[in-house]
Amino acid sequence: MTVFLVGAGPGDPDLITARGLKLLRSCDVLVYDRLVAPELVAEAPHGALAITRERFGQERVNELLVAYGAAGLNVVRLKGGDPFVFGRGGEEALALARAGVPFEVVPGVSALASVPAAAGIPLTHRGVSSQVTVVTGHAFDGGELDVDALASAPGTLVVFMGLAALPRLAAALVTAGRDAHTPAAVISRGTLPDQAVASGTLGEIADLAEGLPSPALVVIGEVVALAEELGIPEKRLRARVEAA
Numbered sequence: 382m383t384v385f386l387v388g389a390g391p392g393d394p395d396l397i398t399a400r401g402l403k404l405l406r407s408c409d410v411l412v413y414d415r416l417v418a419p420e421l422v423a424e425a426p427h428g429a430l431a432i433t434r435e436r437f438g439q440e441r442v443n444e445l446l447v448a449y450g451a452a453g454l455n456v457v458r459l460k461g462g463d464p465f466v467f468g469r470g471g472e473e474a475l476a477l478a479r480a481g482v483p484f485e486v487v488p489g490v491s492a493l494a495s496v497p498a499a500a501g502i503p504l505t506h507r508g509v510s511s512q513v514t515v516v517t518g519h520a521f522d523g524g525e526l527d528v529d530a531l532a533s534a535p536g537t538l539v540v541f542m543g544l545a546a547l548p549r550l551a552a553a554l555v556t557a558g559r560d561a562h563t564p565a566a567v568i569s570r571g572t573l574p575d576q577a578v579a580s581g582t583l584g585e586i587a588d589l590a591e592g593l594p595s596p597a598l599v600v601i602g603e604v605v606a607l608a609e610e611l612g613i614p615e616k617r618l619r620a621r622v623e624a625a
C-alpha cells in the first residue's frame with residue numbers, strides 16, 4: 382500500500398490523468414484540496430474516508446498522510462493541478478520519505494500551461510516567446526522577487542496567485558521598465574464552464590480584472606495577443622453549451 386500524491390488537473394474534472402482516476406476509484410482514504418472538482422471527490426469509493434484539507438494546517442496534513450500510509454491503507458492525496466507546482470507536494474513527499482512511508486507522485490495537468498491554453502494563449506510561440514518565467518503573487522508581496530529582472534526578462538511571465546497583488550505588481554513592472562502596452566490577460570476559473578478572461582495591456586490589466594473570481598492566472602507577454610486570432614475561448618464555451 383502506498384500514499385499517492387495525485388494531480389487533479391486545473392479544474393475541469395475530465396483533465397485528471399487516467400492513472401489518477403484509477404487510483405482515486407480504489408482508495409481507502411482521500412485527502413483533497415478545496416480547488417479539486419467535486420465530481421472527482423465523488424469518484425472515491427462510497428466506503429472511503431474523505432477528508433478536506435482545509436480543515437487542517439500543512440503539518441497536520443503531513444501527519445495524516447504518514448499515519449494512514451503507515452497503517453497500510455491506500456491513500457490518495459488529491460491536489461489541484463500538478464502536485465509539485467506551487468502545491469506543497471514536495472513538503473508532503475518529504476514528510477513521507479522521512480517517515481519511511483512508500484509514496485508515489487502521479488503528475489497532473491498544471492494550470493501553468495493548461496489555463497492559458499484554454500483561453501487561447503500558447504505560453505511559447507516560435508518568433509514570439511521562447512522563454513517562460515513563473516512566479517507567485519505571494520512572492521512579490523513577500524519582497525522575494527527581483528522586479529527589475531522580471532521586467533527585463535524576455536518572453537512570457539506567468540503569475541500564480543497573483544490577483545490580489547496585480548495592481549501593485551503591474552505598476553512595479555512598468556516602473557521597472559516593462560512596456561505598459563505589453564499584452565496581458567487574467568484567466569479566472571480556467572477550464573471550468575464559467576471561465577472568464579480579462580485581456581488588455583499591462584497598464585490596464587489590473588482595472589480590467591477587477592472583480593474576477595479566483596482561482597486566476599495572470600499571463601503577461603506578446604503571446605497574449607495570439608488569443609484573439611485563435612478565438613479558442615468562444616469556440617470552447619460554445620462547444621460546452623451545445624454538449625449540455
Ligand SMILES: C[S@@+](CC[C@H](N)C(=O)[O-])C[C@H]1O[C@@H](n2cnc3c(N)ncnc32)[C@H](O)[C@@H]1O
Pocket residue numbers: 391392416460461462463464465466467468490491492493496540541542543568569570571572573595596597598599
Ligand atoms: C496553490 S496554487 C496550485 C497550483 C497547482 N498545483 C497547479 O499545478 O496548477 C493555486 C493557484 O493556481 C492557479 N490556478 C489553479 N487552477 C486555476 C484555474 N482553474 N484557473 C486559473 N488559475 C488557476 C491560480 O493562480 C491559483 O491561485
